[in-house]
Amino acid sequence: MDRRETAALLAYIGRLDPRTIRTDQGEARDQLAQWHELLGDVPLATPHGWDARVAAQQHIRVSPYPILPADIGRPWESYKRDRLNRHTDPTPSVDPDDQAAWTAELVGARRAVASGVARPAHHRQITSRRIDPGLKARLREVGSCIPPEARAALAPYRPTRAAREAAVAQGQPDALSVRCEWCQAQVGEPCRRRRIDRDGYARGNAPRATPHPGRFDLAAAQHHQQAQQPAMA
Structure with a gap:
């Protein structure tokens, strides 16, 4: 005043x-x-x-x-x-490499909001709206939001998931879709190495890169059963 x-x-x-x-x-x-x-x-x-x-x-x-x-x-x-x-700093319009201009625009926006000259800038919120049908078709065409090149680069670091994806791509049953009767691994979890000592107690519980053979048999049986149901219907 x-x-x-x-x-x-x-x-x-x-x-x-x-x-x-x-x-x-x-x-x-x-x-x-x-x-x-x-x-x-x-x-x-x-x-x-x-x-x-x-x-x-x-x-x-x-x-x-x-x-x-x-x-x-x-x-x-x-x-x-x-x-x-209530203010969230919007991205300045200046070159981000120009630190002085970047800082000056941020400070100016905050001062304008604090002094009541400008309204606070809010984050854009996700609204409940229908998903674009074209987006669904695009996702079905792509198959995954992870590009194939990135998936291949991550395969050495995710051997269990890579083996699972390769089996599904070849039309083989997914072993992790069933519960393992040997190590009691739940659906979606990798099998565990259960080493038993001389007293009968488990000494190790490290994850396996490949599921137990019995789990493959259970998955194959379930896959065969599911394939027979449409034919019977």
Whole structure:
């Protein structure tokens, strides 16, 4: 606020609470200087929800004590803090290699939001809408969101999954689609090496790169049963 806006605010407050009116010219001048010194960086009003007169009105309405500059400054700080908490920095439009310009645009956007000149920028949210039918057809054509080149590069680091995908691609039954009766591995989990010591207790439980042979037999039997059901129907 400039001095004229501060004087207008004091005049508005004086109409609501005559206790703040200073009849002596010197006291009125000192009051104006004090309020302007403390509220010089607080705007009188902004386009997005802040109005110092509303803050003064709310204080006078609920508090029996005369209003002070702090009763305007506290709501203003809360207003700025709330807006910055709801603000997510949008990507600057300048060259990211220009660090000075990048930082300057971020700082300028934050100052504009904090001062009430601009609205907080929110993240775009996912809306509940129908999936594009063309996208479904594209996914069926591609088969996976992982490119084949990336899948091949990851195969040495995921031997179990790579063997499973290769078996399915060749039309063989997926051994991990059934529960292993030997090591009790659940569906989707790799088989485990169960080494038994002389006392009959398990000494190891490391995952196997390939499923147990019995699990292949169970998967083949299930695959054959599922293949027979459409024919019987």
